[in-house]
Amino acid sequence: MSDGTSNIPQVSIGEVIEKMSRLYTGVVKEHRSFRETPAPFLWGAPGVGKSEGVKQIADKLEQTTGKTVIVTDIRLALFSPIDLRGVPVADTERTFTVWLKPKILDLDPSGEVINLLFLDELSSAPPQVQAAAYQLTLDRQIGEHKLPENCLIMGAGNRSIDRSVTFRMPLALGNRLLHFEVKPDFEAWKKWAMRHHIHPWVVGFLGFDRRKLCKEELEAEQMAFPSPRSWSFVSNLLWILKDAKIEEIYTEIAACIGNSEAAEFVEWCKCQDALPDTEDIFHGRKTA
Incomplete structure (x- = not known):
């Protein structure tokens, strides 16, 4: 139909x-x-x-x-x-x-x-x-x-x-x-996200893979899925639970956007967290 x-x-x-x-x-x-x-x-x-x-x-x-x-x-x-x-x-x-x-x-x-x-x-x-x-x-x-x-x-x-x-x-x-x-439009969403204090990891991950902003083809019983709304929920979790390691809040993130997208997001965040700060590199405090 x-x-x-x-x-x-x-x-x-x-x-x-x-x-x-x-x-x-x-x-x-x-x-x-x-x-x-x-x-x-x-x-x-x-x-x-x-x-x-x-x-x-x-x-x-x-x-x-x-x-x-x-x-x-x-x-x-x-x-x-x-x-x-x-x-x-x-x-x-x-x-x-x-x-x-x-x-x-x-x-x-x-x-x-x-x-x-x-x-x-x-x-x-x-x-x-x-x-x-x-x-x-x-x-x-x-x-x-x-x-x-x-x-x-x-x-x-x-x-x-x-x-x-x-x-x-x-x-x-x-x-x-x-x-x-x-x-879905990432550029329009990004402008909104910057004005509304969406967590940098959410903005960065979706800039890395814009297809993850919104999942339009859904299975019949799929309750948790990525959308601009559910990504704002993830952002709230990251700000509220800022002292927790990202892997410790995987379950809460998956409850917002689903298991597969949450697994990709958490792995991306772990890589970002492991990168040295560019200011430290510029000032000779870190070399890699």
Whole structure:
């Protein structure tokens, strides 16, 4: 069965950040409406950086527009269609039913604010909930609840080939979105890693073998595998357990990225640890 991503552009998360930031900055500076821009949807493997990319788009928009960007993260898989529309109650004259707005749609309409409504894991939501997203993505409302004019929408989800919980996206919803397949990109990840204090051994190892950044072809029962997310877990372990020898924390590392990748990483780190410091060589304290 096709995963539905064979006919869409493949981009790195860095390209997504650049393209969407440029588009939305243009909307603000040209005094256009966010209604004029279809909501982008990011397809990609678990941990490839889709959610982090949306946060970086928000940060970049703040820098380029001078506005405060508020990200509202909605995991639609946790909602029912009724949850999105709100709670039905009788009106004051007890003649009609009105719907109380759900708290997640209580967005700041201020002109100094941009609301970024992020529909994460949308492809994991059952069909009835995805159907409820039709009106939200195109008409920017659910029932009588309208989104403010300063609201933009983005979505993300896993592909069917990722062996995650996914439901086929209805074509009616798919045709309301801009589709991008996010592919692993070491250079974009490295820039992010340097800003977020990722351990030098992780950065060095992945620079040595960039293919290890993200494993896309997964076996059915493979729970631990390398991805930008799981490598950040490894980095945290290395900082926290900095006084332990690398071989002593092999098990914890393997729990993040799997046995085979952990074995390669640990052996690489042992070699790096055995190398003399270049400053010592330059100052004659070591010759080899």
